[in-house]
Amino acid sequence: MAGSTALLSALIQGTQRPVSIDGTTLTGSELLGAASAVASGLHGRTRVAVNATPSIETVVAVAGAVLAGVTVVPVPPDSGAAELQHVLRDSRPDAWLGAAPPAVAAGLPPGSTPLEHLGVDVTARASYRPVAVADDAIAFVLYTSGTTGPPKGVLMPRSAVAAGLDGLAQAWDWTGDDVLAHGLPLFHVHGLILGVLGPLRLGCGLLHTTRPTPERYAAAARAGATMFFGVPTVWSRVADSPADAAALRGARLLVSGSAALPVPVFERIERLTGLRVVERYGMSETLITVATRADGSATAGCVGVPIAGVATRLRDEHGAEVAHDGESVGQLQVRGATTFAGYLNRPDATAQAWTADGWFRTGDVATIDAAGRHRIVGRESVDLIKTGGYRVGAGEIESVLLGHAAVAECAVVGVTDADLGQRIVAYVVPREPVVDEAGLAEELVSLVGAELSAHKRPREVRFVADLPRNEMGKVQKKRLV
Template sequence: MTDLLGALAQSRGRTVTVGGTTMTPPDLLAAAAAVADAVTGRLPAVERVAVHATPTMETVVAVLGALAAGVTVVPVPPDSGVAEVRHVLADSAPGCWVGEPPADRHGLDHVPVDLAGRASYRPREVGEDHADFVLYTSGTTGLPKGVLLPRRALVAGLDALAEAWAWTGDDVLAHGLPLFHVHGLVLGVLGPLRLGGGLLHVGRPTPEAYAEAARAGATLFFGVPTVWGRIADAPEHAKALTDARLLVSGSAALPAPVFERLEELTGHRVVERYGMSETLITVATRADGSARPGWVGVPVAGVETRLRTDDGADVPHDGESAGALEVRGPTLFAGYLNRHDATAACWTDDGWFRTGDVAAIAPDGRHRIVGRASVDLIKSGGYRIGAGEIESTLLGHPAVAECAVVGLPDADLGQRIVAFVVARDARADDALAAELTAYVGAELSAHKRPREVRFVDALPRNEMGKVQKTRLRG
């Protein structure tokens, strides 16, 4: 099967910087090869290895070394609680840690990473169905599940994004994302390295750090909406991104006001994309396409999508009708580790993966994600209402800094629409609540207006910046 890093071995002139440490491609591969030799010496007893995925060069070399050794990598978030780490290790049963382990090793030995170590890079051959990663879900509906990502999915997903974004070895990617999930690790590290391009991990993703990366020659920038919102609020730093080639947002919907402000400041229309651990990126706005706020683009090469009603009927692609989003294609995972029941439940009888998300598809194939079926599809008074549409509208009001919309049980309506709002100033009172309710009713439809507005100091978010609506509904 294709070596993930074949182009990196031929790369010249690009460097990789993570955690303040810079390495050239030859040195990076040689250091990874030294780790691979150490891991290979433990085979066949070691099938999987755990990596304490701090935002450091040691993490990158540990991951690359394990992949070169042909073992499965289990990235462990550095901010995980004791119970979560215990569950991940018990479920995935790694043979050892690779790289610097956490203070509590949980009884596992470790293979150290020496950034000065050097060996000949000879990646072990693996089949296309070999699991390169076990990435654990957020666990919002129970214990985190281990997503098995095979080599075929990584190759198909990264190559499809390279085509969609005209991403080449001439690009230098900059971001400050965590290195334990699809966005930061698979796209943000393996993506540029597979193409032989440059990588500049900025550490904390501040506006100042992104501006400095732009001045250092970065051409491609990844961020989550929270990061882009902060950059939009810092015009002196945002303007430094003018010479970038492409700005990409993901992991949650980018608010329309942030999109418009960034276009005003940088001249760029931020492109969005959609995916999840189980599917990698399946839908993306193309570099040569027309980015629009609220729309995440079209299926990448090899991927198909469809919308279904609750009873399995087709949903029209009219840009308005919402339905359950299902996908199929080469980027999909191989199942959940040790969870045959959960794996079987997420597939339809005819081979489509149920994403659990609700979307609308325009006649030209562009997708708009309404949200999770479990929390973002509100059934109120006989209407099926997408929370995302209401949130985007509220964010257009000058008094709203952040918001989240949920459906709460209602004896009359089934669910009533409730908006949790972080106000921009101290005027968080009944008069503003009434004003926001009327604003939504005028901008959208009367049945989409919030029946209740609750003002909060902050919205609960996970490490990726996604709002945890289950906590709001509790």
């Protein structure tokens, strides 16, 4: 039963602090009793789908499945019929654990038998009965965002989840004395693995705010939260609400992830709270591999160093080593205890994801300095711009543009150009209506030229009302290109 005991150790050992979501609170013993009741009803099951709403039912369902050694397929509650159809056909769960999404009837694969619904009663109680589960057993099938085709099912072993959480506990001094607050979705790595299983493993309290608004984060701070998780959009809104931001001054750690935190937001949060937001980097296939440590060394735009048990390296398009000088951009590759066991039903994609010598190709490009600190430039497919013989990272240009008072948001992409190969184009969301677009565009181009190099200046600036984003707040640049 090593795998079962190791993954939710604090919950099982009776050291779990209360978990609260949307006005419902369960003590550690109540949560263990409810999860054990769920686990007792999963005998003979191997894989269940969970409609991952931001609710105590989701926490109980996931915890119960983990205790029973049953694989969980978290399903976004707003999934459309096509997405549901793909996920259900690909993962073929034995049942829905809890209520299914409204679109489930339309999402069932043609000719399939409707899935059985297994109820989740958060008031039920049962004694915990240990189940023998191997450490390499699959805990979750996490579906990717599907930016390069239909979403792929990432097979995440229990051992990888445990290693990732322990690595972050070490990096962030994360213990059972903390109270974590966040309002992130419960179907991704950030909100579910870190934001729910983290507390259940380490024993800290959890205050899920249902929605990640500045007002709710401030209320959580007044209720005693010591750690906060958020995506850049959340921290930007907190920075724009000084009174709510001030309530976070008593917190121990503010964490940002899932996308790059703009430098101006980092600086405003520090002024308002006295805290430097720590960033981290990871993906569904690797969980969190790199994180800024909770030692006061946070630097704007830097996602930190590899956590315990993880190694990273940079390679160019020919596989040659890229210098760790803080400037040279290369393809980021990782290996270690937190990596996945492959893509469900996709041996071809699994094989392509790994190098011949056993490193996972993240698809991201980054720089690493002499101290091992990582700066993510972005996705190789859209953020590494090859222009006029130069390799330019879109992220550094975006950081400069965001430093201008007139810029609320921006995204820099490379557009095919017959002369340059790619020309740099900046999409800018202004803070206020622009009277003289040509004048502001010229000003922004000059700013980049002054702060960086001449060849990194945008050839074109396009003003837009907003940027296309996915449910985690990441800008979908392929829709811009």
